[in-house]
Amino acid sequence: xxxWLARGxxxxxxxxxxxxTIAAGAITLLGVALLLAPxxxxxxxxxxxxxxxxxTADDSMIEMERATxxxxxxxxAQALAISSGAAILVAVVVSLAASRRIAQPLERLLIAAQxxxxxxxxxxxxxxxxxxxxxxxxxxNTMAAAxxxxxxxxxxxxxxxxxxxxxxxxxxxxxxEGMLDGVVEPDDGTWALVLDxxxxxxxxxxxxxxxxxxxxxxxxxRLTAIAPAAxxxxxxxxxxxxxxxxxxxxxIQVPADLPLVNADLDRALQVLxxxxxxxxxxxxxxxxxxxxxxxADDAVQWVVRDTGIxxxxxxxxxxxxxxxxxxxxxxxxTGGAGIGLTICKALVELHGGRIWATSAGPGQGATFAxxxxxxxxxx
Ligand code: ADP
Numbered sequence: 464x465x466x467w468l469a470r471g472x473x474x475x476x477x478x479x480x481x482x483x484t485i486a487a488g489a490i491t492l493l494g495v496a497l498l499l500a501p502x503x504x505x506x507x508x509x510x511x512x513x514x515x516x517x518x519t520a521d522d523s524m525i526e527m528e529r530a531t532x533x534x535x536x537x538x539x540a541q542a543l544a545i546s547s548g549a550a551i552l553v554a555v556v557v558s559l560a561a562s563r564r565i566a567q568p569l570e571r572l573l574i575a576a577q578x579x580x581x582x583x584x585x586x587x588x589x590x591x592x593x594x595x596x597x598x599x600x601x602x603x604n605t606m607a608a609a610x611x612x613x614x615x616x617x618x619x620x621x622x623x624x625x626x627x628x629x630x631x632x633x634x635x636x637x638x639x640e641g642m643l644d645g646v647v648e649p650d651d652g653t654w655a656l657v658l659d660x661x662x663x664x665x666x667x668x669x670x671x672x673x674x675x676x677x678x679x680x681x682x683x684x685r686l687t688a689i690a691p692a693a694x695x696x697x698x699x700x701x702x703x704x705x706x707x708x709x710x711x712x713x714x715i716q717v718p719a720d721l722p723l724v725n726a727d728l729d730r731a732l733q734v735l736x737x738x739x740x741x742x743x744x745x746x747x748x749x750x751x752x753x754x755x756x757x758x759a760d761d762a763v764q765w766v767v768r769d770t771g772i773x774x775x776x777x778x779x780x781x782x783x784x785x786x787x788x789x790x791x792x793x794x795x796x797t798g799g800a801g802i803g804l805t806i807c808k809a810l811v812e813l814h815g816g817r818i819w820a821t822s823a824g825p826g827q828g829a830t831f832a833x834x835x836x837x838x839x840x841x842x
Contacts, residue, residue, distance in 0.1 A: 472566070472570070473562070473565070473566040473569060473570070474562045474563065474566040477558065477561070477562035477565060477566060478555070478558050478559060478562050481554060481555075481557075481558035481561070481562070482551070482554065482555065482558065485550060485551055485554040486551065488550075489547035489550060489551065492543060492547065493540070493543050493544065493547060496539060496540075496543055497536065497539075497540055497543075500535070500536055500539055501532055501536055504531075504532050504535055504536075505532065508528060508531075508532075564592065564593065565592070565593070565596065567591075567592070568588075568589070568591050568592035568596045568597075568599075568600060569592075569596070571588055571589055571591075571600075572588045572599065572600055572603055575587065575588040575603065575607070576588075576603070579607055579610065584607065584610055584611035584614050585611060586607060587604045587607055588600040588603050588604055588607075590604065620785065623785065623786040624671065627667055627786065627800055628664070628667070631660040631661075631663045631664050631667075632660075632664070634656075634660045635657055635660045635661065638653055638656060638657050638660075639657070641653075666800070667800050667802075670800055670802040670803070670806065671802065673806055674785065674802055674805060674806050674809070677806055677809040677810060677813065678809055680813075682730070682810070682813065684726075684727040684730060684813060684814065685727050685728075685729075686725050686726060686727055686814075687725075687726070687727070687728065688723040688724075688725065688838040689723060689724050689725075689726050689728055689731065689838070690719075690721070690723055691717055691721040691722075691723075691724060691756045691763045691765075692717045692718070692719045692721065692756075694724075694726075694728070694731055694732065694735065695715055695717040695735065695754055695756055695765070696715070696717075697732055698732055698735040698736050698739055698754070699713060699715050699739070699754065701732075701736055702736060702739050702740060702743065705740075705743060706743055706752070709743060709748055710748035710749060711743055711746050711747075711748060711749070711750050711751070711752055712750070712751045712752070713739075713751075713752050713753075713754075714751065714752070714753040714754070715753075715754050716753060716754070716755045716756075717754065717755065717756040718756070718757075721756060721757070721758060721763055722758060722763065722837050722838070723837070723838040724762070724763050724835040724836065724837060724838055725814075725835070725836050725837065725838040725839070726814055726835045726836075727814070730810050730813075730814070731810075731814070731835060733806075733807075733810065734807045734810050734811055734818075734833060735754070735765060735767070737803050737804070737806070737807050738765075738767040738807065738831045738833075739752065739754065739767055740803075741803065741804070741831070742767050742768075742769035742771065742829070742831070743769075745769065745771040745772050745829065746769045746770060746771030746772075746828075747771065747772075750769060750770040750771055750828075751769070751770045752767065752768070752769045752770075753766075753767070753768045753769075754766070754767050755768070758837075759834060761836060761837050762816060762834035762835060762836050762837060763834065763835055763837065764832055764833070764834045765832065765833055765834075765835075766830060766831075766832045767830070767831045767832070768828065768829075768830045769828050769829055769830075770828040771828055771829060772825065772826065772829075773822045773823065773824055773825045773826050773827040773828050773829055774789060774820065774822040774824075774825070774829050775789070775822075775824060775825050776822075776824065779820055779821070779822065782804050782820050783804045783805055783807075783808040783818065783820075784801075784805065785801065785802060785805045786800060786801040786802065787801045787804075787805075788800075788801040804818075804820075807833070811833045811834070811835070814835055814836065815836045816833055816834040816835045816836060817833065817834050818831070818832070818833035818834075819831075819832055819833075820832075
């Protein structure tokens, strides 16, 4: 029996459960009917013949009453037994259909789960069955899609990292081989170029480590009440020399009386400095960069606006993705790996804020904005 059940799985167990239920019902029906029927029969007879009929009746009438009672009981037992048999038959048919309706979608779901566990992330379960089963399948498919997406991102990340490593390594190998072959002079200039590439690799390793820590939620924010004006001034002070050196004007428009934000000072500074650094990077000499802050609902919104090279609309949705660079060749030459904005986004979202970019197009400058939530006294 155990083996039969295990082999048939859910469908056989459901069938057996239905059969047991109907059998218990039939036995109860039969037992209770047989127990009550004679008494009820007697009461009805008395009601029909009158309470004193036994006193006036002769032996043959009493004999007759007993006989009808016995016949009635047997007839009723037979009728009940036959109808119980018929009920069990009908129950088997209905139960077979019902258990198939429940078991089939679940079996399909099981197969899909097994295939996903074996690495087939494209697998989806058919959304069928009754309301809850269909919802379960739809939810399962959402989970499968998330897994597939995570897997694709993992594969893409490995490819991107390999790609990012290859270029500086090839350059370093080129210089070293050149020096070994005597084609390149092993002078200070060459070593400086080699060091540049080594530093690029080091920066990449640092950025990747930072990104993985932030994305894994391993960065613990030390949240405090921070004045937007102080935060903005600190970021501006940090980059002012580089702006002056390049000849890009840096304007700051942050009212001193903005409400405090609830943020980690170092991390918030990191975001603002990154955006200001990008603005400086992509704005030619003679241009302007403005940092503004204003209250927006339950947050303070920072806006870093530049008059630089701008961004075409098709790139805007991708800027915050890992390794995304608008002009790959140019960005590689100037050092960016396309991770800075990804880290900024993760940090801002860790604070509960939002970050986004707008631009009227190439040559029209770019605007980056982010929000940090307001500080509330009870926090
Ligand atoms: P990177 O380290 O390459 O600068 P980011 O993640 O900081 O990486 O930026 C991603 C890309 O977004 C950059 O390669 C650049 O193409 C574009 N970008 C960022 N900031 C600006 C800006 N202020 N103006 C124009 N393009 C920008």
